[in-house]
Amino acid sequence: MNWLKPSWQAVLAILLCLIAFALGAMTKPEAAALAEPAATLAYPYMGAKGLIIGLLLIAALVSTLRLTPVVEAIVLFVGAHAAAWLLVKGIAGFEGTALAPYFLLLAAAWLLAWHCVALLSSLRPSGSVARNALRLIIPAIFGTWILIIWEAVTRGAGIPFILLPPPSAIGARIANSLPILGSDVRQTIFKAVLIGYVVGNLAGFTVAILADRVPFLRRGLLPIGNMVSALPIIGVAPIMVMWFGFDWPSKAAVVIIMTFFPMLVNTVAGLAASGHMERDLMRTYASGYWPTLLKLRLPAAMPFIFNALKINSTLALIGAIVAEFFGTPVVGMGFRISTEVGRMNIDMVWAEIAVAALAGSVFYGVVALVERAVTFWHPSVRGG
């Protein structure tokens, strides 16, 4: 049997398909139609049901053959996504009527996609184009499935729109509201977040260096720096609005406070990270505090500092958005989120969240790229 190579995902998927088939009706209308065979009721998946199960079974079965990973991944990719597409498309107009087989088939498709991702991430292509493509494709499939499951579940189970809208509605809202989203991004990200991030990180860094340089300050500043760590946004944001007005400066101030502490803590830890022999070496050069800092301790601290920069890249965004809940001009991502919740435009709320997530990921990605370039020497980058 060495031409067979079943994965547990495929086996489980086949099992789910069979159970789904055995259970029969996919939706309530279908169940109703089956109960009354005389009446000609329209119900979803009249023709597609067999197709979906068939697609999944074929993909799963083919994948158990000993194929090259690429072929296997392609088969799984096509099978899983086609089935998912049919599932989601079929429920249109019959939201909230799905029965167990619907969810079982969804789970089966998801398992196949999972196996597909597992296969893809085990590939080690030699070409750099292929490598980069893979680096994009894998998280993309993963993300697509978050969206597919979200869409299928919200629609299948009929979750109220104002609790959680399906991604398709959010997508449509994003497409229709680009100007508003654009101006919100400008207000929140390009003003509050960026400025706050830069100043906050610099402040945390500077205080860490000060504390390191002056032992007196080290003992005095660090405990007080710790206190800043938990100044909760909700407490601070109104105060900042009081002090800096309701426009973006107060939001930037909140971001500064939020990003300060992670940078402080990480820089302090990083400055302690250089090796003893290296420090002794600098001592033998009678190197002063600053040259040692610049040439030895800061480079050695970089992995820690980038840690803080990464954590802060997302914290800054949260900080700015939440700070806008407290008194703002009528623009900004946080303003929009809080008012649209009130208007029950939850799709707009999620549109803003999606934009925030995108911006945050890009932000983080840039920091991570710079990190790779700066700490190329660290074992975690060289491959460990």
Next chain:
Amino acid sequence: MDSFRSKIVPVTTILAGVVVLWYVFAVILNAPFQRDLDGRANETPGAVEFIGKTLSQPKPTLPAPHQVAVNFFQNTFLRSVTSNRSLVYNAWVTLSSTLLGFAFGTALGIVIAVGIVHVATLDRSLMPWIIASQTIPILAVAPMIIVVLAAIGITGLIPKALISTYLSFFPVAVGMVKGLRSPELMHLDLMHTYNASASQTFWKLRVPASVPFLFTSMKVAVAASLVGAIVGELPTGAVAGIGAKLLAGAYYSQTIDIWSALVAGSVVAALLVMVVGIAGRLVDRAMGGRPA
């Protein structure tokens, strides 16, 4: 503790500096309103009296340190600790969900980091989405989380703790991914020559090597977790906790209450961070850490 004594003088000196600055700002920030007030009452007080007045407004823009101190003292020591106006009680409410959330968050962060370091699929696919998840403004989703959890019958401590978890797992995950990948290549090679299993390499090499990153991340995480607990108190009806005090204070413009709640939050934070720091130092010592 000797190191503790050596800290007292610097900390008090710097605190004193902060307090002085605080007074100065209190006068500056409260002055316009006081002038307004005097203007409407047609009074023209002398400078000293004016300053005295700016420092004793009932709802000042920036309360003076002594006002906060008095309020803090009253609400901490003069009320029975079970009263819901006692800061001790409220701090305890917040602290309990902070600790629970921190425990969850640290565990989750470590699990995610372990997954990312060991499973190529997760490394490639999960990280971008974890990052995306962190950019979702918590205050926007917190109510939804709490509504959904309430709908399935989970109320009380857990929903608040989950919000702490959400905020605190990320620093731990990011730090631990770095930390778990920080062992020297030669040490990894060594384990390789023993054909050590992934879990052996993990426990004997990766974990010890990641300790500095772990404790640094945990300091950030415990602070984030406190913020999460406070945020979580708002949509749960804000009945008790530091967040509830903040909100009530903000709602009725009781700035002195806000500030004393803030001070309480900060004290709790500083204590938590200190505890993590001490734990870190103890672990370092147990691992034969070389004195700097």
Next chain:
Amino acid sequence: ADKVTLQLKWVTQAQFAGYYVAKAKGFYDAEGLDVDIKPGGPDIAPEQVIAGGGADVIVDWMGGALAARDKGVMLVNIAQPFKKAGMELVCPKNGPIKTEADFKGHTLGVWFFGNEYPFYAWMNKIGLKTDGGPDGVTVLKQSFDVQPLIQKQADCISVMTYNEYGQVLDAGYKPEDLVVFNYSAMGNDLLEDGLYTLEDKLKDPAFEDKMVRFVRASMKGWKYATENTDEAAEIVVDAGGQDENHQKFMMKEVAKLVDNADGKLIPAAYERTAKALLDQKIISKEASGAYTTAITDKAIK
């Protein structure tokens, strides 16, 4: 006893005294109800709570309820304890604004989260743009305090008669120092605190009966509260409300809005609310069936 979960729109305070009084005084018990009152908070949307199954009845403003109805959460008003609106715009007299005509070019503080509809309806009516241009007004999203006025960040701010107005007074303003634009007085008011439940559930006679009893007991609570304001305020403080003096002030002001405590909805106010929302495109189609008088008719004879 039958369990009823009530989700408030905001934190525990005298604004909701009727329910707390009904509970404390045993009016609910007398109707065979076991009522669980859940306080709200900023950014807690009662509409979401009820849609998620976390409550049977909610206290909401008509604007929010209609918006939710427009999105498929079929909320129905079953009683309207607040006859008048408590919202108003106040400006210091020594400021630039004395009348509606002075608004142009100035900054006004407004609450959002559903509370902005009356303001926009009003501005619409007097023909002012709200985009911050020179011939319109600049809108500032106000947080839940009166700082923008004290800080002079806004020329006028929104207040509730029973709440922030008191804070303005506390801050040292006297009533004669202030110019007040009251929405009810101007005839621009939209319906505020009402009781809403889901249309589907109401079709169940047992549930309807429960609601009848609930409304009856609640209005009894309101009646008691308006007649014994200090005692009601104390009940609220016992239930977790902050600042006793402030609650007493609030209770007195709220009593004025509740009027005769029959909980009956005034159709004209409903029409006005619905029209304002449609004008502002908050709802996409004309509202219909968003209230029923059946409950109050049965409850209050």
Next chain:
Amino acid sequence: MTEKPPAVVSASKLDLTFQTNDGPVQALSNVDLTIGKGEFVSFIGPSGCGKTTLLRVIADLEKATAGTISVNGMTPEQAREKRAYGYVFQAAALFPWRTIERNVALPLEVMGLSQAEQAERIKRTMELVNLSGFEKKYPWQLSGGMQQRASIARALAFDADLLLMDEPFGALDEIVRDHLNEQLLDLWARTNKTICFVTHSIPEAVYLSTRIVVMSPRPGRVTDIIESTLPRERPLDIRETPEFLAIAARVRDGLRAGHSYDD
């Protein structure tokens, strides 16, 4: 020459090129080598000629870019998974958070030996490298030579049939070195292990080995393989015999030939 025992390591036409930021570096070029069971093979050659790289290829820590290699008849990877060899790195590579004793115990823990067995092996190897009394110290509390000895103890405790040792005695004084040389020969004779040994000391190489592989740099090639005609029994004073000196001279010549400067 006696009959060839079965090959423990057999490499043919090995090539290894590192890709670096400023171009490829060829570390091994066309290396052919067979090491039989029970042999003691020394590698000698100028600094940077690829000795460490060759050992790492045998140990499956580096993959050859061309050529074939087998260890115990398997791929190096399979051999590694069978724990076929112990490796002494050029640097001590001790874990700073473990005491010396726990460092030596590391491979034993990985193998899952019982506590008693661990204790016994630790004690034995610590005595062998003369570190008794330092069990509870941390690596940074030891001198350079002591660290190196600890790492040797660690590899010996592992007790594999093939020992790969990369300049194990580099940081030790002559007396300790002689002592350890004797101990190693003794161990080898007693257990019939196969040993690959990198050294810079010609006398050491000659004294210990059955075969000496001379390498030359850039790219690393095997330039000479010298079979030792010395008996297996080797007292320390064999180093003064003419036979010994003859072999040493031959190694020195091979070494000098491969060297890049000729002053």
Next chain:
Amino acid sequence: MTEKPPAVVSASKLDLTFQTNDGPVQALSNVDLTIGKGEFVSFIGPSGCGKTTLLRVIADLEKATAGTISVNGMTPEQAREKRAYGYVFQAAALFPWRTIERNVALPLEVMGLSQAEQAERIKRTMELVNLSGFEKKYPWQLSGGMQQRASIARALAFDADLLLMDEPFGALDEIVRDHLNEQLLDLWARTNKTICFVTHSIPEAVYLSTRIVVMSPRPGRVTDIIESTLPRERPLDIRETPEFLAIAARVRDGLRAGHSYDD
């Protein structure tokens, strides 16, 4: 014996005890030592006897717990601040984020030399240790011996009057070692530097030094100081002269006497 030049290092009754988790370790005990200007002093002794510790005390990296020491007539701290010495550590201690070239440039940057001067010194010392062509590589891309040579280049580039070298040639093969020995002697003769040199190789110590300090362990004591009667001019083949062998034998005896095992 010629007239004593002024003392560069002068230590008397030095004691150094480390406090460790399981009790104190006495690393130096009652060390008396005077090193004159222009001397070349080798330290030899069993692993762990305190050679590195003694060098570290001279370099002000460790404080003696008792006794006095002066460097150039100052305290070691003042001397260090005057950049009186260059130090080659037992391990290479290269910074992984710098190329080899930038590593060698490190002390020059700290001293604030001009770019041109830096480039010139880097080039010269890189050639001296035979690393030309590897300027742009990172430390992990070099072999162990090459890293050691880079660290020697770094110390030489610093160009201080006192050189403290801790087993600098430990990881090098004989040919390179001979070459570097010659270079070092040449440098010493030309510049009249004072050199303190730790080694495990008796021939190397005898070949290079004007004085050989033999130490014995636990606690580290100076057991013998041997003045070399060799001329300052030393061709490589001086190592076969009877005079040379006599000194070497004396060193070996001293070393053996201090050793702990007597098998």
